[in-house]
Amino acid sequence: MVRPPGVRGTRLLPSDRRGQLLAAARHLLERGTIDDVRIETVAAEAGVSPGLLFHYFGSQRGFRHAVLRAAAEELLDHLRPDPSLAPGEQLRAGVETFVEYVCRHPDVYLAITRLDGGSDMRTLHRSTRATLAGWLTEGLTTAGAPATPALTMAVAGWLAYMEEVVLTWLDQPAMDRADLVNLCERTCYQIVMAALNDSEQYERLTDRVRGRG
Structure with a gap:
């Protein structure tokens, strides 16, 4: 059995020990599903007693939520926009990074x-999407897009679209990855155009987004 280094036989600070236990769970999740991430299984993987996991996380549900919250934070760290890039470059880099991560x-x-883990799991997913939507909306409004309800809903809809398209592609990879990235990027511009409903305003916006204005 392969264990994450530094778990067994090592005295750690509580925060470090908690991180090591989450790493052991992540190791299992990489090889299976969230159903495989059980306290008893992770304890065996980490070489500790199940009671230690209950001490840190309270319950099986609390432990799984902590595992997924750490994974969501990792995803956001990867997708955080680079402020040195133009908004269009941020969008392209974000789509490429998202596809690569998934x-x-x-x-x-x-x-x-x-x-399907209850309201806390759904809240985690929504909050992750909301962070991504906030970053994208900020880039668009900085480039001159009006902060309207239509833009907010368009961005939220595009994120849901991209997520579903990429997951479908994983099951049925009927196109190259580069074509998938292009599709997601192109659709973002199209849905923003629909939200603006003004062709001249859209042209000015895309010039700024792509660093031409």
Whole structure:
């Protein structure tokens, strides 16, 4: 059995021990599904007693939520926009990074998005999307898009669309990854155009987004 380093036989600060236990759970999640992340299984993987996990996380449900929250935070760290890039470059980089992350960690992302685990799990998914939507909306409004309800709903809809398209592509990879990225990027511009409903305003916005204005 392969264990994350530094778990067994090592005295750690509580925060470090908690991180090590989450790493052991993540190791299991990479090889299976969230159903495989049980306190008893993770305890055996980490070489500790189940009671230690109950001490840190309170319950099986609390432990799984902590595992998925850590995974969501990792995803957001990868997708955080680079302020040195133009908004259009941020969008392209974000789509490429999102596709790369989901391809490398499909079971982790499926656990975040598709788990029927109650209101706390749904809240985690919504809050992750809301953070991404906030970043994208900020980039668009900085480039001159009006902060309207239509734009807010368009951005939220596009994120849901991209998520579903990428997950469908994982099951049925009927196009190259580069074409998938292009599709998601192109659709973002199209849905923003629909939200603006003004062709001249859209042209000015895309010039600024792409660093031409």
